[in-house]
Amino acid sequence: MKTNTYLLILLIIFSVCNSVHAQTQKLVFSPHWLPQAQFAGYYVAEEMGFYKEAGIEVEIIHPSASVNAMHFLQSGQADIISLFLVTGLDNRFKGVDLVNIAQFSHNSALMFVAKKTSNINTLKDFKGKKVGIWRSGFEEIPKALIHEHQLEVNWVPILSTVNLFLLGGIDVMTVMWYNEYNQIYLSGLNEDELSTFFLSDYGYNIPEDGMYVLQNTLNEKNDALKAFVEASIKGWQYAAKNRDFTLDVVIERMRQANIPSNKAHQKWMLEKVLELQEPIGQTNLEKPDFDQVHAILKGQYPQSPDIIFEDFFRPIR
Amino acid sequence: MKRNTLSFRIISNILLITSTLFVLIFSVYYFYARNTISEASKVNAIQLAENIEARIEQELQPLEKVPQMLSATIEMGFFHEDSLIHVLQTIVRNNPSIYGACMAFEPHFFEQKGLYFMPYAYRGADGIFSAYLGSETYEYYYMDWYQIPAMLRTPYWSEPYYDEGGGNILMATYAVPVYSNRDNKRVFAGIATIDISLDKLTDLVSSVSIFETGYAFMITRNGVAVTHPDKSMIMNKSIFSNAEEWGAPLLRQIGRELQRGESKFRSYNLPGKEKRWIYYTNLISTRWSIAVVYPEREMYASLTKMNRLVILLFIAGLLLLVLLITKIVNRLASPLVKFAEAARLIAKGNFETPLPEVKTKDEMLELRQAFVQMQEQLTLYIENLKKTTSEKEKIESELRIASDIQLSMIPHSFPPFPDLPQVDLYASLKSAKEVGGDLYDFFLIDSDKFCFAIGDVSGKGVPASLFMAVTRTLLRSIADRHKTPDAIMKVLNKSLALNNDSCMFVTFFLGILNLKNGELFYSNAGHNPPLYIARNGETNFMEMGTSIPLGLNEEYDYSCMSAQMMPGDKIFAYTDGVSEAENATHEFYGEKRLQACIAKNYEANTREIIDLMTHEIDQYVDGYMQSDDITMLTLVYNGQKGKN
Structure with a gap:
């Protein structure tokens, strides 16, 4: 009788564990930067329990100054990360076996900004000027645009802040519309004091945030990844409809991560990021966009074979 | 209190x-006090801000000298690059305010040192530590503290940041470009920095308080809060982000003014918040800004408190004043009530009513004296009045008696001689006063001669009535002896004129009718001529000639006139009370109206004529008080046939 009881208990425990294992698969997701409204949809999906509803357990981790999201992916600390398209493809050129499973952003937020006082009104005025550009990630696209226009500019690599631009150390700054552009505004420069050059207006409307996994992971956790993407879309849709709530969630995440935060900036960011994703729920990467980025990057990797679109973009939905 | x-x-x-005066004075006081307080607060705020500014500069400026000196000594070639780490350690050790110091060189500045060369010394938990920094993950020359002064070639105070150790210490870095001589050329070598904790400075700013909740805050060049009473603001929010969140463009404007290095004292209103005053100024070294803010309400809080006190005091004073005035007025006016009570009693006739005592020598005393006098006068007057009234009553009763006597003298039973059908007569006398001066009389002298008379004594009242009585008495006695009217009149006149010191007189008409043949002899002494009413209705005033009243001239001879009365003829005699009856407009009734009235009613009998006339006159005067006696007499001669 006693032996039977133990057996029964063991059986129950085993079956419960098994079913949990079968039903809720764990995924670790890392966005490609620190907590901010750029990733609001994922926080909302987690906060609202959309991931749990989809039968997955998602842990969101964030990169730091010393460790980036690519590192998380390669080291296996993260199953899925978000990256700019250009960064994703760049890493593919570098030999990382990653694939894009969903393209969330459909537009470019990249832009140049200059103070009107420096008399820069057209792209041609960039000639001979000091142009700030981030060291990490996606400098290829702005550089491609400037190169296309055959302008000699003095590129100044920047780590992260807009202070050098504010203090007049550089004439032009490469910024994200949803982020640094507003940081400049929130540092006291008025919009009418700035000249802006959206890369999308010059034929470089290259989509940005997309979801990347290693080929292996795609094979192993296909269902979970699909559930993650679906639930994330749901998160973004909910965020679009409940912006105040979303902002509170974002600010709280930033506070927990000890990152300076203010509502004014995050509100701006949320609005712009949502605009860039329009239509929300469409996660296809368009081939022409891929081709354009491929062409831009190809120059840096003349020895590498071409990357096939269908190998790179493996839509999960 | 009754209204x-x-x-x-x-x-x-x-x-x-008092209230009007108070409001006036209070307004002026309030206006000036408000201005003074506003001005004093402004000075206070400016002083506070400038005091902090001075103290912060006092802290920062000596620290700025450290990397500047380091830069200068490096440029002069004092130190070998390998000794720098010791120099930096010494700097940190000797400057408690400095948490870390470094000398970061340009990439590949020393060939043997490679890409990165950044000796760094810092204050740790248990001493001074040092390290060489710079790696693929820490490319220091892209950091703001390096890149900005390197590109701008000027010293640079970084934006504040939390220390890497996670100690939650707010730090800032001061970075100075360093040059070196190479091949006799001055080349840019790198950046020398010190890291300092801002705790001391933020404590300094946070310690400031003005009024109840007024405070000071410090913001960076980018407008980010370094100190603020609301801790969630620090390093999170900027004056510009708050301007966006609160929808307050004014705040953004202030932020931009701060960035331009402007100092200003001004007020501002944020949406949904109370009015505040702010003074802001710039730190020369860091170009951070310091501001002192306080709500206007609090600035005036002391004034509001004072106002409340003043108003309370005023109300209390007013109440006290009301109480005192009530007491004083009541004390002063209380005799008035007693006087009023006394006056009521006096009015009821109690002249001996005791008056309230007045101890003051003022108007109240005068009033009392007036009252006393009034009481005395009233007593006296009433006594006199009583006396005169009783005398008057006595006189009046005597007069009533006199009137009765007078009236009893005059025959007043009609028809007077029922046995004498030849003649009929009716008469009436209505005195204006108790006793009158009119008279009429008739009597038989002998069996055939019928004497009748009417008269009017000058004046009225008792003297007139006495004179009338005398006249009547004399007439009767004289008529006994003299048988013609002129003779009777002459004697009567003489008797009345004799000893007539008071110069009284009487108009008089006297007729003697022969009952047998209707022959009428008459004589007149200044009296109104009677109306002769012929039986055919012809009515005329009788012929009289001129004559004077009786009693004026004792020698006067009165003439005798005669008329033949036919049976049915009438005579209407009257006194001037009839013809001179006055209405409200002082118009006399007049002889014409009299004659017309009589003519219209010539067929009426003696009594009817007089009644008609009485009625006619009553109607004419319409209640207007008459001053003269009204006397009328009508006589009709019926002839001998009446005897049968």
């Missing part, structure tokens, strides 16, 4: 005037 009392009126007037 119609003297005290109420006095107090309400005083209250009104």
Whole structure:
């Protein structure tokens, strides 16, 4: 009788564990930067329990100054990360076996900004000027645009802040519309004091945030990844409809991560990021966009074979 | 207090005037106090801000000298690059305010040192530590603290940041470009920095308080809060992000002014918040800004408190004033009530009513004296009045008796001689006063001669009535002896004129009718001529000639006139009370109206004529008080046939 009881208990425990294992698969997701409204949809999906509803357990981790999201992916600390398209493809050129499973952003937020006082009104005025550009990630696209226009500019690599631009150390700054552009505004420069050059207006409307996994992971956790993407879309849709709530969630995440935060900036960011994703729920990467980025990057990797679109973009939905 | 009392009126007037004065004075005081406080607060705020500014500069400026000196000594070639780490350690050790110091060189500045060369010394938990920094993950020359002064070639105070150790210490870095001589050329070598904790500075700013909740805050060049009473603001929010969140463009404007290095004292209103005053100024070294803010309400809080006190005091004072005035007025006016009570009693006839005692020598005393005098006068007057009234009553009763006597002298039973059908007569006398001066009389002298008379004594009242009585008495006695009217008149005149010191007189008409043949002899002494009413209705005033009244001239001879009366003829005799009856407009009734009235009613009998006339005159005067006696007499001669 006693032996039977133990057996029964063991059986129950085993079956419960098994079913949990079968039903809720764990995924670790890392966005490609620190907590901010750029990733609001994922926080909302987690906060609202959309991931749990989809039968997955998602842990969101964030990169730091010393460790980036690519590192998380390669080291296996993260199953899925978000990256700019250009960064994703760049890493593919570098030999990382990653694939894009969903393209969330459909537009470019990249832009140049200059103070009107420096008399820069057209792209041609960039000639001979000091142009700030981030060291990490996606400098290829702005550089491609400037190169296309055959302008000699003095590129100044920047780590992260807009202070050098504010203090007049550089004439032009490469910024994200949803982020640094507003940081400049929130540092006291008025919009009418700035000249802006959206890369999308010059034929470089290259989509940005997309979801990347290693080929292996795609094979192993296909269902979970699909559930993650679906639930994330749901998160973004909910965020679009409940912006105040979303902002509170974002600010709280930033506070927990000890990152300076203010509502004014995050509100701006949320609005712009949502605009860039329009239509929300469409996660296809368009081939022409891929081709354009491929062409831009190809120059840096003349020895590498071409990357096939269908190998790179493996839509999960 | 009753609304119609003297005290109420006095107090309400005083209250009104006092309150108006108070409002006036209070307004002026309030206006000036407000201005003074506003001015004093402004000075206070400016002083506070400038005091902090000075103290912060006092802290920072000596620290700025450290990397500047380091830069200068490096440029002069004092130190070998390998000794720098010791120099930096010494710097940190000797400057408690400095948490870390570094000398970061340009990439590949020393060939043997490679890409990165950045000796760094820092204050740790248990001493001074040092390290060489710079790696693929820490490319220091892209950091703001390096890149900005390197590109701008000027010293640079970084934006504040939390220390890497996670100690939650707010730090800032001061970075100075360093040059070196190479091949006799001055080349840019790198950046020398010190890291300092801002705790001391933020404590300094946070310690400032002005009024109840007024405070000071410090913001960076980018407008980010370094200190703020609301801790969630620090390093999170900027003056510009708050301007966005609160929808307050004014805040953004202030932020931009701060960035331009402007100092200003001004007020501002944020949406949904109370009005505040702010003074802001710039730190020369860091170009951070310091501001002192306080709500306007609090600036005036002391004034509001004072106002409350003043108003309370005023109300209390007013109440006290009301109480005192009520007491004073009541004390002063209380005799008035007693006087009023006394006056009521006096009015009821109690002249001995005791008067309230007045101890003051003022108007109240005068009033009392007036009352005393009034009481005395009233007593006296009433006594006199009583006396005169009783005398008057006596006289009046005597006069009534006199009147009765007078009237009893005159025959007043009609028809007078029922046995004498030849003649009929009716007469009436209505005195204007108790006793009158009119008279009429008739009597038989002998069996055939019928004497009748009417008269009017000058003046009225008792003297006239006495004179009338005398006249009547004399007439009767004289008529016994003399048988013609002129003779009777002459004697009567003589008798009346004799010893007539008071110069009284009487108009008089006397007729003697022969009952047998209707022959009428008559004589007149200044009396109104009677109307002769012929039986055919012809009515005429009788012929009289001129004559004077009786009693004026004792020698006067009165003429005798005659007329033949036919049976049915009438004579209507009257005194001037009839013809001179006055209505309200002082118009006399007049002889014409008299004649017309009689003519119209010539067929009426003796009594009817007089009744008609009486009625006619009553109607004419319409209640207007008559001053003269009204006497009428009608006589009709019926002839001998009446005898049968």
